[in-house]
Amino acid sequence: MALEAIVIACVFFFRLVITMAAVDRFSLLYREISRSCSFYIEALAIVGAWYTVRKCVSLALDTYSALRLHVIPRLSGNTDLVKKYGKWAVVTGSTDGIGKAYAEELAKRGVNIILVSRNKEKLEAVSRSISETYKVETDFIVADFSKGRELYPAIKEALKDREIGILVNNVGIFYDYTDYFTNLSEDMLWDLIHINIASATMMTHIVLPGMVKKKKGAIVNVSSAVCCHPTPMYTVYGATKSYLDYFSRALYYEYASKGIFVQSLMPSVTTTKLVAFNSVMSKRSFLFPTAEEYASHAVSTLGLSIRTTGYWRHAIQFTLSQFLPEWMWAWSALYLCRVMRKQALTAK
Incomplete structure (x- = not known):
C-alpha cells in the first residue's frame, strides 16, 4: 500500500512540473492543478479504503478466533477427549507446576494418566491423589531426562501395550535465575538440551507410531512465549x-x-517453581496465573489451535x-533480566 501511494505521488509531481512549464498564468496553473489532483485524490481514497477494509476484516477474524479459542469452549462444555483421542495420556514433568495441573485437568475429563518424572516419591503421591480424586486409572514411570538416550528403551517398553491418545511433553528446566550465556555451566547446557529438546523429540518418536496406527491422537509440546522473540539472558532456554x-x-x-493433532503451547509467566527466583513473578496476579488456572484454559484449546498461548490473558500479552x-x-x-539477576544474586 505504501509503495502504491509513493508511485501515485511521484506521477502527480511529474505531471505538475510539466503543467507549470506549459502555462504562464496563475489561473491557468490553478485550473490544471485542480484537474490533475482530482484523479490522484480519488486513487488515494481507493487505496485508503482498501487498506481500511483489510484491517477491519483482519480485526474481525482475530476477534472471532479469540472467542472461538478462549470463550466458546468454556461455555459449550467439555469435549469427550477419550472418544476423540484415546483412553490414556502420558504427561512428562508431571509432579509439579503446569505438568501436574494439566494431568489433573485431563483426569477430570475421564482420561487415564501415566505420569513421567524423576522423583519416585512425588510420582507415587501425585498418582494416588489423581486416582482417588478423579476416579481414573493412573500409572507412573520414573525417568530422569537429563541422563540422555539411555533411559528411552525402558520408557518404550513400559508404554508398548498402552493405548496412548494424548502425549504432553511438558518437562523442562530453566536456569537458577536469568543469566549471561558464558555464566552457564556445561552441565546446565547439556541438561537444557537433554530435558527441553531431546525428551520431547524422543517421547514423540516412541508414542506417535501407535497414534498413526489408530489414526487418532494428540501431542502437546509445552514451549514458551519467549520462543517468538530474541530474549537476552534467556538465550539457550528460549532457543x-x-x-x-x-x-x-x-x-x-x-x-x-x-488424524494426529499437534499443538505448540506457548505460556507466558505462570507462578511455578521455574520462576521462584523472582518474588514478583512467583506470586499470583492478573498477569501471572497459577498453574491450575492456566491448565484449565489450556486443555480447552486442545484440538482447536495448533499454536496458542493457551490462556486469554497470555494471548493479550503476546x-x-x-x-x-x-x-x-x-x-x-535485557534491562529487566539484569534487574532480576541482581535481585536473585542479592537474595542468594
Whole structure:
C-alpha cells in the first residue's frame, strides 16, 4: 500500500512540473492543478479504503478466533477427549507446576494418566491423589531426562501395550535465575538440551507410531512465549523452546492427514517453581496465573489451535508484544533480566 501511494505521488509531481512549464498564468496553473489532483485524490481514497477494509476484516477474524479459542469452549462444555483421542495420556514433568495441573485437568475429563518424572516419591503421591480424586486409572514411570538416550528403551517398553491418545511433553528446566550465556555451566547446557529438546523429540518418536496406527491422537509440546522473540539472558532456554515450537508446527502438517493433532503451547509467566527466583513473578496476579488456572484454559484449546498461548490473558500479552520492534523488545528484556539477576544474586 505504501509503495502504491509513493508511485501515485511521484506521477502527480511529474505531471505538475510539466503543467507549470506549459502555462504562464496563475489561473491557468490553478485550473490544471485542480484537474490533475482530482484523479490522484480519488486513487488515494481507493487505496485508503482498501487498506481500511483489510484491517477491519483482519480485526474481525482475530476477534472471532479469540472467542472461538478462549470463550466458546468454556461455555459449550467439555469435549469427550477419550472418544476423540484415546483412553490414556502420558504427561512428562508431571509432579509439579503446569505438568501436574494439566494431568489433573485431563483426569477430570475421564482420561487415564501415566505420569513421567524423576522423583519416585512425588510420582507415587501425585498418582494416588489423581486416582482417588478423579476416579481414573493412573500409572507412573520414573525417568530422569537429563541422563540422555539411555533411559528411552525402558520408557518404550513400559508404554508398548498402552493405548496412548494424548502425549504432553511438558518437562523442562530453566536456569537458577536469568543469566549471561558464558555464566552457564556445561552441565546446565547439556541438561537444557537433554530435558527441553531431546525428551520431547524422543517421547514423540516412541508414542506417535501407535497414534498413526489408530489414526487418532494428540501431542502437546509445552514451549514458551519467549520462543517468538530474541530474549537476552534467556538465550539457550528460549532457543530450546523455539525448537519445540518449530517441531510442533512442522509435525502437525506432516501428520494431520493421519488424524494426529499437534499443538505448540506457548505460556507466558505462570507462578511455578521455574520462576521462584523472582518474588514478583512467583506470586499470583492478573498477569501471572497459577498453574491450575492456566491448565484449565489450556486443555480447552486442545484440538482447536495448533499454536496458542493457551490462556486469554497470555494471548493479550503476546498480541501486544507483536507490535514492538525487535530491538525494543530485546533491550527492554535485557534491562529487566539484569534487574532480576541482581535481585536473585542479592537474595542468594
